[in-house]
Amino acid sequence: MKNKLNIVFLGTPDFAIPTLKSLLNFGHNVVGVITQPEKPAGRAKIITPSPVKKFALEKHLSILEPHNLKKDEEAFENFKHLNPDLCVVAAYGKIIPSRYLDVPKYGFLNVHPSLLPKYRGPSPIQTAILTGNPKTGVSIMLIDEQVDHGPVLAQRTYNIKPTAYYSETEKDLSDLGAELLIETLPKYISGDMRPQEQDHNQATFTKMFTxxxxxxxxxxxxxxxxxxxxxxxxxxxxxxxxxxxxxxxxxxxxxxxxxxxxxxxxxxxxxxxxxxxxxxxxxxxxxxxxxxxxxxxxxxxxxxxxxxxx
The missing domain is CATH 3.10.25.10 (Formyl transferase, C-terminal domain)
Structure with missing residues (x-):
């Protein structure tokens, strides 16, 4: 891409960090980071910033922590003032309202750790391991108003190691997703890569585990x-x-x-x-x-x- 785009990144847990790090390492202009607010963590319930916030602070990035994207007018105005051309999402953890989706010219790209339309929802990695599936992958998709429903730009398959636990699999998929996003971005922006609608009849859904x-x-x-x-x-x-x-x-x-x-x-x-x-x-x-x-x-x-x- 000859002209750098203004990119706003949305993410919260460790899974999101390789994607944000790759955007910075490849010279993309990350003008802001949106992450979930600090929460109590551990037995002592100490108020703790998200992993993405910690990383963003180290990189001196502008940070927004809205409690409610739908209702927080100040957060929405701050988002618009960042003037994003594109937003990149990796495990942000909240549904993004339609008014946000309409702001950036190139929309919102999401790094999702499954081969959509399989395993939509909040726990695709855990569900793949739990069900004994030997294969999963990552998808780069455009976000629409439904959960993991939008058209897909690119996918890459990943073989789940038969002895691998969630943490190892998550790390591998987060790195794979970051790599695929960086490969996909210039092709998408130039128009050389067209998003493909998912086969919604084949969709499967995951849940939050209790x-x-x-x-x-x-x-x-x-x-x-x-x-x-x-x-x-x-x-x-x-x-x-x-x-x-x-x-x-x-x-x-x-x-x-x-x-x-x-x-x-x-x-x-x-x-x-x-x-x-x-x-x-x-x-x-x-x-x-x-x-x-x-x-x-x-x-x-x-x-x-x-x-x-x-």
Whole structure:
């Protein structure tokens, strides 16, 4: 692009940073950043800026943190004063009102971590892992008034590693999305790349996962539980109820081990492996305690039969 465009970037979590960083590294004129407001974080509920805000502050970028895009008139006026030619979105986390969409000449481009129309919505990466899908990808799309509904400019496929957890997969897809956006931008602006409508009949949708979604059902197969742990271990967390004895953890069908049933305490399952079709719990965390290996956890409990857990 011969003439630099004024670009406003919208993003909030770590996933968004590679895209913003790439825009800056390739010399694009980022005139402002919109991110979600600071929120309480951690056990101490300390008010914490979003990862994107921290990065934007380091780069001395103009930052807007509207609480409500639809109702905040001052935020909308500030947005218009940035005079954007194009907006780039990566995991901003809120629906963008139509009046914003009408401002930039080239619209809003979104970096979405799935092969649209599959996995629209807030949790495409987690859902792909949870369902055992071996492939996903990234899409560069134009935002319209519906969620992940707009036409697609470019896509790239990604093979999900069978042992990869959400954090690793998210990092790979965030880098891939940033790379694809940089490749796509000049072709889109020059008119050499035309957006293609999605096949809306093929659309599938994801949801926000809750704490209850992380509760392990030991009647499920070992593979299904393993995928659940890989997808949800960091957020909202995978967990079970702890009683006083264990019968078995390593089973092809993850039969309900008595050590994970009862009303005593919650045990968070942080990491596991699937070996020869059997689930091997590796890292756990009791409520309010530090992470520890599952073997270490068992050593301090004489009523547990360690030999049945290896």
């Amino acid at each position: 704490r209850e979604d992380g509760k392990i059902n030991w009647d499920c197969s070992a593979e299904k539980i393993y995928n659940q742990i890989r997808a949800l271990n960091s957020e909202p967390g995978t967990w079970a109820l702890l009683a006083y004895s264990v019968e078995a953890v390593s089973t092809t069908k993850a039969e309900r081990p008595s050590g994970f049933v009862g009303q005593d305490k919650i045990i968070n399952i942080k990491k596991a492996e699937l070996r020869d079709g059997k689930l091997q719990i590796q890292i756990i965390q009791m409520e309010g305690k530090k992470e520890m290996s599952f073997e270490e956890f068992l050593r301090g409990r004489r009523n547990f039969d360690i030999s049945q857990l290896k």
